[in-house]
Amino acid sequence: MEDWGIALGKVVFIWVWALLIAVVMTWVERRGSAMMQDRLGPNRAGPLWGLFQPLADGIKLFTKEDVMPDNVKKTLFILGPALFAIPAFSAYAVVPFGDKIVLGGKEIILQVSDVNIGFLYVLALGAIGVYGMVVGGWASNNKFSILGGLRSTAQLISYEVPMGLALLAVVLLYGTFSLREMVLLQEGTFLGFLPNWGIFKQPLGFILFIAAAYAEAGRVPFDLPEAESELVTGYHTEYGSMRLGLYLFGEYVNLGTLSAIMVTIYFGGWHLPYIDMSAFLGPVSYGIASFLVFFLKQAFFLFLFVWIRWTVPRFRYDQLMALGWKKMIPLCLVNLFLTALCVQLTV
Amino acid sequence: MARPVVKREYSFKDAIYLVEIIKGLGITWKHFVRNVKASFRKGPHTVPTCWQYPEDRRPISPVFRGAHMLMLNEEGKELCVGCGMCARACPAKCITVKRGKAGEEDADRYAGKTYCEEFVIDELRCIFCGFCQEACPKGALMLGQGYELAEYSMEACIYDKEKLLANFHEAKEKGILPAPRKKVPVEKPPAKPKPAAAKKAPAGAKAAAGDDKGSAGSASRKAADGKAAPDGGDSGEAAGKA
Numbered sequence: 001m002e003d004w005g006i007a008l009g010k011v012v013f014i015w016v017w018a019l020l021i022a023v024v025m026t027w028v029e030r031r032g033s034a035m036m037q038d039r040l041g042p043n044r045a046g047p048l049w050g051l052f053q054p055l056a057d058g059i060k061l062f063t064k065e066d067v068m069p070d071n072v073k074k075t076l077f078i079l080g081p082a083l084f085a086i087p088a089f090s091a092y093a094v095v096p097f098g099d100k101i102v103l104g105g106k107e108i109i110l111q112v113s114d115v116n117i118g119f120l121y122v123l124a125l126g127a128i129g130v131y132g133m134v135v136g137g138w139a140s141n142n143k144f145s146i147l148g149g150l151r152s153t154a155q156l157i158s159y160e161v162p163m164g165l166a167l168l169a170v171v172l173l174y175g176t177f178s179l180r181e182m183v184l185l186q187e188g189t190f191l192g193f194l195p196n197w198g199i200f201k202q203p204l205g206f207i208l209f210i211a212a213a214y215a216e217a218g219r220v221p222f223d224l225p226e227a228e229s230e231l232v233t234g235y236h237t238e239y240g241s242m243r244l245g246l247y248l249f250g251e252y253v254n255l256g257t258l259s260a261i262m263v264t265i266y267f268g269g270w271h272l273p274y275i276d277m278s279a280f281l282g283p284v285s286y287g288i289a290s291f292l293v294f295f296l297k298q299a300f301f302l303f304l305f306v307w308i309r310w311t312v313p314r315f316r317y318d319q320l321m322a323l324g325w326k327k328m329i330p331l332c333l334v335n336l337f338l339t340a341l342c343v344q345l346t347v
Numbered sequence: 348m349a350r351p352v353v354k355r356e357y358s359f360k361d362a363i364y365l366v367e368i369i370k371g372l373g374i375t376w377k378h379f380v381r382n383v384k385a386s387f388r389k390g391p392h393t394v395p396t397c398w399q400y401p402e403d404r405r406p407i408s409p410v411f412r413g414a415h416m417l418m419l420n421e422e423g424k425e426l427c428v429g430c431g432m433c434a435r436a437c438p439a440k441c442i443t444v445k446r447g448k449a450g451e452e453d454a455d456r457y458a459g460k461t462y463c464e465e466f467v468i469d470e471l472r473c474i475f476c477g478f479c480q481e482a483c484p485k486g487a488l489m490l491g492q493g494y495e496l497a498e499y500s501m502e503a504c505i506y507d508k509e510k511l512l513a514n515f516h517e518a519k520e521k522g523i524l525p526a527p528r529k530k531v532p533v534e535k536p537p538a539k540p541k542p543a544a545a546k547k548a549p550a551g552a553k554a555a556a557g558d559d560k561g562s563a564g565s566a567s568r569k570a571a572d573g574k575a576a577p578d579g580g581d582s583g584e585a586a587g588k589a
Contacts, residue, residue, distance in 0.1 A: 035382040036375045036397040050384065207365070307379075313372040327362075 010112050013207070018092050022252035023054045028305050029252075036310045061245035069140070069238050080235075084132020085250035087125040091257040094118035096180040097294050098164045099270050099278070101287020110291060111180055119177040122261055123164060126216050128195035129254060130206025131154040133218070133225055136247070137235035151223035151317070155215055158324035159222075162193040163212035165332035166205045170265055173201055179261075183269030187276075195273035198266040204335045206266045208328055213258045215324070217251065219305055221312040224320060259301035263294060270294040348464035361446040407492055407524070412475045415468050415506065416514035418486060418524075422457050425512075426487035429463035436482035441472035459485070470496055489525045491518050 027042075031049065034041025046052025068077065115121055130152055137149020174182045182198075190196040199206050215222035226234035236247045264270060272288035277293070278286050315323065317324030385394045386540055392403040408415075418426050429446030447464035456462070479488050498504050506514075511588040517582050518524050 032379070035379045035386075038378060038382060040386070042399045043386075226567075254363055307372060307375060308368075311375045312368055332357065 006106070006108055007112070009284055010108070010110075013088075014092050014095075014097065014112055015089070017097070017251065018089055018253055018256055021256040021298075022249050023058075025252040025255065025302060026054045026057065026248070028303065029309075032303070032306045033310045036048075036307075045078060045262050058245070061242045064241040066241045066243070069142075069195060071141045072140040072238065073141070076135050077238075078243075080132055080136030080139055081246035081250070082132070082300035084129055085246045087129040087132075087252065088250045088253040088257060091122050091125045092253075092260070094121050095257070095260040096264060097182055097260070098270055098287055100290075102283035103287075107283075108287075109180070110287060114178060114180045117165070117177045118179040118303070119171065120258070122179075123160075123167065123256065125161060126163075126254075128257075129250070130216075130306035131249065132247075133235045138224075140235070142238050143191070144231040144233075144237045145235050148225045148231050148237070151219060151227075151231075152235065155218070155222065155224060155320065155324075158321060159215035162208055162324065162328040163334045164170075165215060165329065165336055166202075166209040167265070169205045169336045170198060172336070172343050173198070176236045176314055177263050181230065182273070183264055186268040187271055189274070193320055195268060195271070195275075197249075197268040197271075201337070202266065204331065205339070206262075208332055208335065209266070210262065211323075211328065213262065214305075215320075217254050217258055217305075219251075219255070219314050220309040222320060223314060224317060227314060229314075255302060255305050256298070257296045259305070260294075262301050263297040267297050269297075313332075357394060357556075402570055407494070409493070410493050411568075412477045412480075412490040414470070414491050414496055415473075415479070415489045415511055416489055417463075417508065417511040418489055418515055418520060419512075424456060424458040424486045425462055426458050427463045427466065427483075428459035428461045428485055429466075429489070430461075430484065432482040433479035433488050436478040437473075438476060438478060439472045439474050441469040442479060443467040463508065466511060468506045470504045470506055471501060476542065486527055491515075491525060491587060492523045494516070 023161070027050070030053065031041040031043070033039075034282060041050070042053040043050040044053075046057045068074065094111045096111040096114070100107055100109050102108070133152040134149040135174075137145040137147075137152070140146070169286050172184050173175065176182060176185075186196050186198060186314050188196045191198050194200045209223075214220075224234075225231075226236065228234075231237070236244055269292050272293055277289050281289055383393055387393075392398060398405055422425055429444055431444045431446065434440075434442040434444050443465065443466035444463050446461050449460055449462045453462070475490065477490055480490050493514065496504070516526075
C-alpha cells in the first residue's frame with residue numbers, strides 16, 4: 001500500500017513537472033524569440049514580464065469554439081492531438097530526474113519506473129508521437145495538412161535511423177538499456193580531468209543525436225511538417241481551440257523529454273562535474289539538489305531549442321533528406337564502428 | 348518561370364553546417380543579452396527598438412500637424428475673425444465658419460471687429476494637410492501636437508469652437524503651443540502682372556459661382572451673412588450648412 005502511495009506521488013510530481021515545463025516554455029519561446037529579434041514579446045499579462053501569458057493563452061484556447069470542419073474524418077481528427085500528446089507525456093516515466101531521496105525512513109528513487117529497457121521505451125514513444133502528426137494531417141482533409149503529415153512521416157523515417165544508430169553507440173559504451181544505470185555510470189572523471197560524461201566519450205554521437213532529436217521534435221531547422229511559410233501550419237492547419245492547444249503543448253512536452261534524454265545520456269544526469277554531492281549533503285537535501293542539478297541541465301537544453309530555432313533557417317526538403325541519408329547515417333556508422341573498436345580494445 | 352536549381356560547390360566547412368550554426372548562435376546570443384539587459388533597466392523606453400506606446404511616447408516634431416486649435420492672443424482674446432479663408436483653402440472641405448460682428452461689449456473677447464460665431468471642423472474628413480493654418484491671415488487656426496483623436500462616436504469627432512478652444516488651453520497648459528508664425532516679408536510684385544494672375548486664380552470657381560467677383564473673400568462673406576442657400580454650388584463648402 002505504501003509503495004502505491006510513493007508511486008502515485010512520483011507520477012503526480014512528474015506530471016505536474018512536465019506540464020509546468022511546457023507552460024513556462026511557451027513563455028520562454030515567445031519572450032526569448034522576441035529578445036533575440038529585438039522585439040519585446042508579450043509582457044503585459046501578470047507580473048514579471050508577462051509570466052502569466054501562457055495562462056491567458058490557455059484560457060483563450062479552452063474557451064474558444066471547438067470547430068470541427070466539414071468532411072474531416074471525425075474519429076481520427078479527435079484522435080490526432082491525443083496521439084501526439086500522450087506519448088510525449090509517457091516518455092517522462094523513465095526519465096531519472098534525480099538520484100534518490102530519503103523520506104520517512106524510506107529510500108525513494110527519483111524516477112517513476114526504472115525499466116531495464118527504458119532506453120528503447122523512449123525511442124519507441126518518440127516514433128509513436130509522429131503518428132499524431134500524420135493522423136491529424138490525414139484526418140483534416142486539407143492539402144496543407146496532408147503535406148505536413150507526409151513530410152513528418154518521411155522525416156521520421158529518415159531520422160529514426162541516425163538517432164537509433166547514434167544511441168546504439170551509447171548502449172555499446174555503457175552496456176545497459178536502463179537510463180538510471182547509465183547516469184550512475186557517468187560519475188567521476190574521464191581521462192583524469194574531464195567529467196565522466198557521455199558527451200566526452202561520444203562527441204560525434206552527441207551532435208548526430210541532437211540533430212536527429214531536433215528533426216524528431218519537428219523543430220527548426222527541421223520543422224518541415226509545419227513550415228508556416230509553405231504549408232500554413234502544416235498538419236494542424238485545420239485545428240483550433242484546445243485541440244490545437246494539445247498539439248502545441250505536446251510539442252513542448254516533447255522538447256522536455258528530449259532535453260531530459262540528452263541530459264541523461266550525454267550530460268551526466270544529476271551529477272555535478274568534479275563534485276560528489278552525496279558526500280556532504282543530507283539524504284533529503286541531496287535528493288532535492290540532485291533534482292535541481294538535473295533540472296538546470298535540462299533547462300539549458302530547453303533554451304537551446306529556442307535559441308537554435310531563432311538562429312537557423314529551415315532546411316529545404318531535399319537538403320533535409322540528403323543530410324539524413326547521405327551524411328548522418330554514414331557518420332553514425334563510423335561512430336558506431338569506432339565505439340565498438342574502443343570498447344573491444346579497452347575491455 | 349521555374350528555374351533549375353543551381354548546384355553549388357560546398358566546402359567541407361559549409362557542408363557540415365556546424366561552424367556557421369555556431370556563428371549564428373553567437374549573433375542571436377548577442378542580441379538576446381543586449382535586449383535582456385535593456386529590459387532590466389529602469390525607466391521608460393529601455394529596449395532600444397521598441398516604444399511601449401502608452402508608457403513611452405516618441406517625441407514628435409514641433410511642426411507636427413495634429414488636432415486643430417483656435418488660438419488666443421496674449422491678452423486672451425480670440426484671434427479668429429471668421430473670414431473663412433481656412434474653409435476656402437481646405438481640400439477636404441471639412442471646415443465651417445460663420446462670421447459674426449463683434450459689438451463694443453465684446454471688445455475684451457475678440458481681437459478683431461468680427462469673430463467666428465461658429466467654427467466647426469469635421470476631424471473625420473480632415474486630412475491634416477495644414478492648408479487652413481497657412482491660409483489663416485491672423486494665425487488663429489493652428490494644428491497642434493495632439494494625435495490621440497480616437498473617439499467612441501462620430502459626433503465627438505466633429506470639433507466645435509469650444510473643443511477647439513479647449514485644445515488651445517490644453518496645449519498651453521502643457522507648454523506645447525506652436526510658435527506664432529513669423530511674418531513673411533511679402534515682396535510687392537511688379538504691379539502689372541499681378542491683376543492678371545489674380546484674375547486667373549478664381550477663374551475655375553467663376554463658372555460655378557456665376558459672379559465675376561467669385562473670389563475667396565466674397566464666398567466667405569456670403570457664408571458670414573448666413574445665406575443658407577447652396578449658393579450656386581459655391582465650392583460646396585460648409586457655407587451651405589450654415
